[in-house]
Amino acid sequence: MxxxxxxxxxxxxxxxxxxxxxxxxxxxxxxxxxxxxxxxGGKSVDFDFFTQLPKGTGELGGGMANAIVGSxxxxxxxxxIGIPVGFFTGVYLSEWGGPGYCFLVRYMxxxxxxxxxxxxxxxxxxxxxxxxxxxxxxxxxxxxxxxxIPITAKSTEQFLSEVxxxxxxxxxxxxxxxxxxxxxxxxxxxxxxxxxGVILGVxxxxxxxxxxxxxxxxxQDWSNGMRDPVASLPVMIYSHAIAPYxxxxxxxxxxxxxxLTLVLIANIAARLILTRGTTTRG
Amino acid sequence: xxxxxxxxxxxxxxxxxxxxxxxxxxxxxxxxxxxAPKMRAKGVNFHYGAFKALYDISLDFPxxxxxxxxxxxxxxxxxxxxxxxxxxxxxRGTRIDGEITLDGEDVxxxxxxxxxxxxxxxxxxxxxxxxxxxxxxxxxxxxxGLASRSDLAGIVEKSLRRAALWEEVKDKLSExxxxxxxxxxxxxxxxxxxAVDPEVLLLDEPCSALDPIATAKIEDLLVGIKDQCTIxxxxxxxxxxxxxxxxxxxxxxxKLIEHDRTDVIFKNPSKRETEDYITGRFG
Numbered sequence: 001m002x003x004x005x006x007x008x009x010x011x012x013x014x015x016x017x018x019x020x021x022x023x024x025x026x027x028x029x030x031x032x033x034x035x036x037x038x039x040x041g042g043k044s045v046d047f048d049f050f051t052q053l054p055k056g057t058g059e060l061g062g063g064m065a066n067a068i069v070g071s072x073x074x075x076x077x078x079x080x081i082g083i084p085v086g087f088f089t090g091v092y093l094s095e096w097g098g099p100g101y102c103f104l105v106r107y108m109x110x111x112x113x114x115x116x117x118x119x120x121x122x123x124x125x126x127x128x129x130x131x132x133x134x135x136x137x138x139x140x141x142x143x144x145x146x147x148x149i150p151i152t153a154k155s156t157e158q159f160l161s162e163v164x165x166x167x168x169x170x171x172x173x174x175x176x177x178x179x180x181x182x183x184x185x186x187x188x189x190x191x192x193x194x195x196x197g198v199i200l201g202v203x204x205x206x207x208x209x210x211x212x213x214x215x216x217x218x219x220q221d222w223s224n225g226m227r228d229p230v231a232s233l234p235v236m237i238y239s240h241a242i243a244p245y246x247x248x249x250x251x252x253x254x255x256x257x258x259x260l261t262l263v264l265i266a267n268i269a270a271r272l273i274l275t276r277g278t279t280t281r282g
Numbered sequence: 283x284x285x286x287x288x289x290x291x292x293x294x295x296x297x298x299x300x301x302x303x304x305x306x307x308x309x310x311x312x313x314x315x316x317x318a319p320k321m322r323a324k325g326v327n328f329h330y331g332a333f334k335a336l337y338d339i340s341l342d343f344p345x346x347x348x349x350x351x352x353x354x355x356x357x358x359x360x361x362x363x364x365x366x367x368x369x370x371x372x373x374r375g376t377r378i379d380g381e382i383t384l385d386g387e388d389v390x391x392x393x394x395x396x397x398x399x400x401x402x403x404x405x406x407x408x409x410x411x412x413x414x415x416x417x418x419x420x421x422x423x424x425x426x427g428l429a430s431r432s433d434l435a436g437i438v439e440k441s442l443r444r445a446a447l448w449e450e451v452k453d454k455l456s457e458x459x460x461x462x463x464x465x466x467x468x469x470x471x472x473x474x475x476x477a478v479d480p481e482v483l484l485l486d487e488p489c490s491a492l493d494p495i496a497t498a499k500i501e502d503l504l505v506g507i508k509d510q511c512t513i514x515x516x517x518x519x520x521x522x523x524x525x526x527x528x529x530x531x532x533x534x535x536x537k538l539i540e541h542d543r544t545d546v547i548f549k550n551p552s553k554r555e556t557e558d559y560i561t562g563r564f565g
Contacts (some may be wrong), residue, residue: 175399
């Protein structure tokens with residue numbers, strides 16, 4: 001009896017230690033990355049980084065103002081396409097779809113979500129860059145929107161299906177048509193959750209570099225419009241990090257820190273929206 | 283004529299509480315019941331997938347009367363109620379046959395939104411929309427395009443008064459409906475239903491989540507509004523049926539065992555099952 005108890009107690013301790021150590025590894029990895037990035041990036045980020053254009057090869061100084069604006073432009077294009085398409089797909093999945101077709105759509109969303117981002121880049125290059133003979137912000141935004149659609153659709157569906165049935169019935173019972181019920185009651189009730197999902201999705205795609213490598217490409221200067229190649233922070237990090245110049249490495253660290261800060265801000269904003277939202281949902 | 287509540291409520295505090303109701307009920311009962319019913323169900327069968335929930339239900343709902351549907355859990359009374367405004371249809375795999383009429387019109391063939399405009403519903407748990415108190419009441423009016431912007435405030439006030447909630451909320455109409463207590467929320471839901479001036483109001487155990495004081499308020503208001511609409515109420519609480527209902531139908535295992543004037547059902551039921559249920563032998 002005591003031997004059995006000892007065994008149980010021992011096993012319990014072993015498992016507790018194991019899970020604890022793994023949790024520690026997860027957290028500490030994140031903190032090591034963060035600390036390293038903050039240390040290196042913090043040394044490198046300066047006012048010029050936000051206001052200056054990149055200097056020529058091998059020259060010291062300069063910044064990535066064009067990449068910051070370019071990233072914003074690409075993300076805006078991606079959001080304009082990806083958020084509405086994803087949102088309405090999610091509404092369809094949650095509110096209308098029959099089981100068969102919905103299963104297909106949901107499955108496709110999961111697959112699209114799992115497609116390696118570089119493949120999405122190749123696809124976007126094939127349909128938008130090759131025919132136009134031009135790298136463009138549009139192609140980059142399109143590639144990122146393909147990643148944003150399934151994320152938005154899945155989270156929208158999830159938060160809509162959490163809206164209690166009784167709210168839908170309450171609206172329908174007043175003679176409201178179904179579309180009106182969805183637009184005036186169901187979506188507003190899930191508003192905060194949907195917004196959170198969208199913000200997290202946008203944060204997720206804003207760090208992608210692979211889909212942009214051969215779509216929006218890169219640009220050492222300001223771009224001349226949506227049909228021109230455009231610089232972006234993730235691609236800048238890539239191109240600067242593999243270059244053989246210390247000053248470019250420095251700038252890559254700075255860009256990494258800026259990107260991470262933006263993603264972090266988006267994440268915190270999303271959490272705030274969601275926690276404030278729970279009091280009015282349901 | 284004996285009022286139903288005096289006939290059946292054994293507890294003196296409860297019968298004292300319901301005195302005004304009893305008088306109102308007695309006054310109503312003077313009117314003949316022979317007139318054409320407001321709603322009529324004939325031979326209604328209902329299926330959830332392979333499960334048959336209702337067997338051949340036929341029941342009339344006389345105008346400006348309160349009809350109570352009683353019976354143990356799972357007996358089909360809610361299913362039947364939810365067939366009357368076809369809210370059951372929103373569930374997949376349900377099937378109904380038989381005949382339901384509203385003023386002689388075929389409910390099952392009617393445009394479902396105009397049916398639900400005319401036949402309102404209050405649910406078991408208060409389900410106010412996550413909007414302001416005002417917007418909750420105004421919602422149905424807006425959706426149905428029933429009033430101009432200027433009339434809206436008047437309709438909202440009138441509906442809240444009819445639901446005996448106006449005095450409690452008149453200073454906080456723009457606050458969230460979720461800030462109200464459970465009883466207030468349920469009266470808000472009644473006000474929301476009344477705002478579109480329904481001809482029939484269906485209530486699905488409207489007091490089951492409420493305390494006795496909130497329950498009494500809702501029972502009072504039901505009796506107060508029945509001169510303007512026909513009421514059908516599903517209830518687990520037999521005293522409640524006795525207090526508010528003119529007629530009562532008893533359901534068991536998907537069948538309507540019997541229906542009659544409430545006092546007859548409670549004092550002198552003709553079926554053994556009814557007697558067993560109301561005397562508490564099961565259910």
